[in-house]
Amino acid sequence: MNRFENFKNGLIKENPVFSLFLGICSTLAITTSVDNAIGMGLAVICVLVLSNCIISLIRNITPDEIHIPVYIVVIATLVKIIQMVIEAYAPSLNTSLGVFIPLIVVNCIILGRAEAFACDHNVLDSALDGIGMGLGYFIAVFVMSFIREVLSTGGFQITNMFNPDQIFLKLTIIPEDFTISMFSSPVGAFLTFAVLAAFVSWYKDRQAKKEEAAAKEGK
């Protein structure tokens, strides 16, 4: 149960993007299309799970004084490997994400989870934490990019990132005359982000009040 709680935490209550406000830079920049968000989300999940596992594996032999440089070397290596894999097998994703793939290195979510969780938990828990937090990031960028792409282009499409000619799903929701192109610009990113963050915070508030009320009744 505790394990499951750990895993679930990352999704809403401690969602890295909307609750902890970590990794906002990439979130704002890459959410122009659902395709980008899926690719970026998957890359972050991979890096986060692997870095959590490795850091948890070496947690007992890492000297305290140099743990940050060690973590950074581990994370940077993983990101570079992921970048090479993306460049080789999903070149179109590489072009559209561009500099934001190498910038995963400085994504605070990854170093943050290494510092806060993986360095004093076992490998399995750390991996679960990585998946949970990674999914939290994935959901955050997915929802944001969905809203932005639908509002700015009227619809969205999901393509196979390994073969850009293959389109899985293409939907038009809003007729072309009613699209708001502003949402594909940075302003749209901030607006979407603010509204979603407010929503998550309202939801958390309500949950907390409910729990409080339940606790009072229990007395």
Place this chain on the structure above:
Amino acid sequence: MSKIMHLSLFLAVISALAGGALSFANQVTAPVIAENNARLERDSLMTMYPDAAEDDFKEIKFNMDSKTVQKVYEYEDKLIFNMKVPGYKDGTTFLVSINTNDKTVDQYYPLSNGDTKGLGSKVMESDFINNVNGKASDDSIDTISGATISSSGVVNGINEASTYVDQLKGE
């Protein structure tokens, strides 16, 4: 003293392992990436000249000392240069075909630009492309105001390419 040795040794081992992992990953992916780029270049050549067959582009050996010329192809009476020129940040890679007879630019075809989005990246847009196509490479091609560094990089690259035309033509 032994403490500091221990720390530096640990960091060295970690870095060595990381380096090993990286070189392994590079070994696996480098050929695939090279092939992707070659295919992208071939596709671009085909887009420039849709009537040509893939074998019509003959690669010419280029021995001259130039940092910007990557590859040269010959197609009918044109030479096609694959250029990589510096810009504001990462610069521009493009293909440019030059008529060997009158040294006019037949087609300019940008492949990628790593400069500021919205400014330097204008060298990828049709306004600039149309401005370059058909011009003689030795008269001044207009640069883009606001993207002077990126666009003059491209223009200088084209001018440089045209200086090689005479030497390569006979071969």
